[in-house]
Amino acid sequence: MSKAKTSTIAELINGGRDTLTGADRKLAAALMADYPVVGLSSITDFARAADVSTPSVLRFAKKLGFSGYPALQQALRSEVSAQLQNPIEKPEQWSSKAPRTHILNRLADAAMDNLSASLRHVDHHVFDDVCKLMGDPKRHVHVLGGRITSHVAGYLHTHLQMARAGVRLVPGSTSLWPQHLLEITPGDVLAVFDVRRYDARVQDFAASAKQRGAKIVLITDQWMSPISRVAIHSLALRMDVPSGWDSNVVTIFAVEAMVAAVVKQNWKATRERIRELDHYYESGRRGR
Template identity: 40%
Template sequence: MSQNSLTISDRIQNHLDDLTRAERQLAHSILENYPASGLGPLSALAKDAKVSVPTVARMVQKLGFNGYLDFQTELREELKAKVQDPIAKHDTWAEAAPTEHVLNSFTDAVIHNIRQSLAHIDPVAFDQACALIADKQHSLCITGGRLTQTLAEYFFSHLQVVRPKVTHIQSSSSAWPHYLLDMKKDDVLVIFDMRRYENNSFKLAQMAHEKGAKVILITDQWRSPIHQIADFSFSCRIVVPSAWDSAVTPLLLLETMISTVQNLTWGETKGRIKALEDMFDQTKQFRKFT
């Protein structure tokens, strides 16, 4: 794996165990408002993180950069990547189109995304998030944005079978305030927000957070601004040779979550599935081959 294929966030996560206390403090400060946090002068970054200027210089070198200017150049490239529209993304890939068939190049990109994403997901945090989603003592709300709404609907369709009190919140700002009326402390909001990050999604997450809800964010490798208030944030790599981003890695994460929550609640879930299948039989919704 080449160093250039990693985001600076990836590099920081890979080196956390090798950093000194001051460098780790700096790393967390960078990640808090990533990638914009490193775009100012070196002295400003050191001041914001409450560390010395030499600490910044040392950590930048540990991350594999020749100096702070090199570090900033990479950050600016990442910032450009965050805001690319579909046409710009297509042009980026077209300039370096691979010679092999697209089936191979696309699959290679997806496999790379999966490996990199899984390498940076904390299993403990994953288990804790799934436990929150499984806790039927609290209501569960699920929402997405313009394109990620499809992922939200998929997650909702399964979770409403697995456990009670699950709501799919429509992303329109004229609709979601109604759902916030009944949201209580320690209810759970699962929200999908990937580039280009949506103002409606941030406002919804912020208002839910202010009501005491637990926020679980599914985002991309650059991380939605919602990560600043999320209780759990899971980053999925989404870049492929296409004008659109890939949903394969987020979908893998979702299906793993569904399986985990199902196992945690199986005693009740089994009965819910049986009751649902009985209803399907009565409505004759599905063909039976007997």
């Protein structure tokens, strides 16, 4: 099935969630809770981990579009390899299959493909729930990015802070993270960005925030950061382009869509906040 060849396991599961049986859902939960280890074990061990029968594993693999369990395992191994890919290997991978066109066109085509694929695979209900959490005035929102995504986290923080109160950016210096963790209270939201070559420090922070009662919202790539194990919601976006680094075009789009949704759901309060901010901006320019 061609779809299984172009989509990650997480995308296939999310895309077909409405058709999953009870046994399928148990298998999906077991796989995502211990990705990819459970899926690379024997079919008997996978069935035991999900508390289902062995034939259920075979049906699950076929429902995702694979010819059988070995094909599902091969896809998992390929995903692990893609997650570990470094910036030196990426151009070599693309050069063997990309057309000889200008880099602007190649990047634009890849970015548009990523956006289209992301919109197909993202569950709109999950996206809406994420926006409701981040727009809830009773909750504080903390924003954290990793080595590659810190600027995207800053972009979300800047815009969300203009739309509502109680938004804090986790500082770039990890030496200050323990102090920030102390500021997280039960019910707070941690919006965290983590993409392949995943950042262990960011994962540790998310786990600690979870222990303090925060609701973790993960923005990640199609291979899914390990933070998904502690996240209440995960948005998996496509990022692969013909470059040494992955693209954040779709991530920025998602951030802007989130901010737009938060503004819409709290428009009266946001409008008043923006008016007050504009007043102080003008006062600052006049030197008052």
